[in-house]
Amino acid sequence: MKKNSKIYIAGHSGMVGSALLRHLMEKGFTSLIFRTSRELDLTNQAAVAKFFKEESPEYVFLAAAKVGGIEANNTQRAQFLYQNLMIESNVIHQSYLNNVLKLLFLASSCIYPKYADQPIKEEALLSGKLEPTNEPYAIAKIAGVKLCENYNKEYGCDFISVMPTNLYGPNDNYDLKNSHVLPALLRKFHEAKIQNLKSVEIWGTGTPMREFLHVDDLAEACIYLMDIYKGNISVNIGTGKDISIHDLALLIKEILGYQGKLVWKKEKPDGTPRKLLDVSLIHSLGWEHKIQLRQGIEQVYHEKFTSAHE
Ligand SMILES: NC(=O)c1ccc[n+]([C@@H]2O[C@H](COP(=O)([O-])OP(=O)(O)OC[C@H]3O[C@@H](n4cnc5c(N)ncnc54)[C@H](OP(=O)(O)O)[C@@H]3O)[C@@H](O)[C@H]2O)c1
Incomplete structure (x- = not known):
């Protein structure tokens, strides 16, 4: 990418898209394009076609998606499948029709089989049954990966996809109805601390x-x-490193200085037993993560909660 390349960040208001936008701006990229879902509904084929024709982006980061935790994935099954299929199909197809030089599609590690060998290698995709609670989301994301692969094979496109593990950071979703485990724990422990609650479920x-x-x-x-x-x-x-939810809860409890007890609701679903990615491919390509878990949680907690509430 050149500093003046026209780069479209689909999903720029989300956690991943906003991080991409911040980092691209910091690196001096000057021609960044973005729209909210109100301005451009990516499930709307005609609207997406019009947008690509008018804007002609050269590079596309596809970080727009319907995303959520176990409860949301399990109860809004049709919405997760339909919306993600539509967003990916529309953006990937219009990128092909409008000669986008390169597209990067955000897939997710939860699309690997439930009982994949650990750590999970890239080849594990489609090698076994999916976790039933998020099967619709996974099927849609697998379709996105396959769209990229087959647009490359049939049309000679340069579309790549990535499988991030569980993410956390600025602009995460803290709504307990559909948040992921780490932000949900941060919020629960924070609220328990400021309300002097004796325990956290x-x-x-x-x-x-x-x-x-x-x-x-x-x-x-x-x-x-x-x-x-x-x-x-x-x-x-x-x-390339994992932690049990139990130890994660203890780490967050310690970082926040919460003194109460933990109550485990064992009847609620656990999801996949273990999910650790094999990161040897990306390491061999010359990239490694820099932010350690404790440091990252401390940073997120102070940014999100301490300045606003204390
Ligand atoms: N969060 C994680 O832990 C995680 C882990 C692995 C992979 N990923 C992948 O990373 C990507 C982004 O995740 P995220 O956590 O950043 O999600 P997020 O915070 O929920 O953001 C989703 C983004 O998608 C946009 N969007 C949703 N529906 C849209 C529509 N119909 N039209 C246009 N835009 C729409 C939203 O725009 P508006 O705000 O304007 O509605 C928002 O910008 C997803 O593909 C996800 O699968 C996430």
């Missing part, structure tokens, strides 16, 4: 193992791959 058994990447690291990885990577393998992006 946490969903599941605490045994699942998860990996967490700061979204600033993800943005750096995506911009790096946009410049140096070409190929049909969807590249894992993670830290």
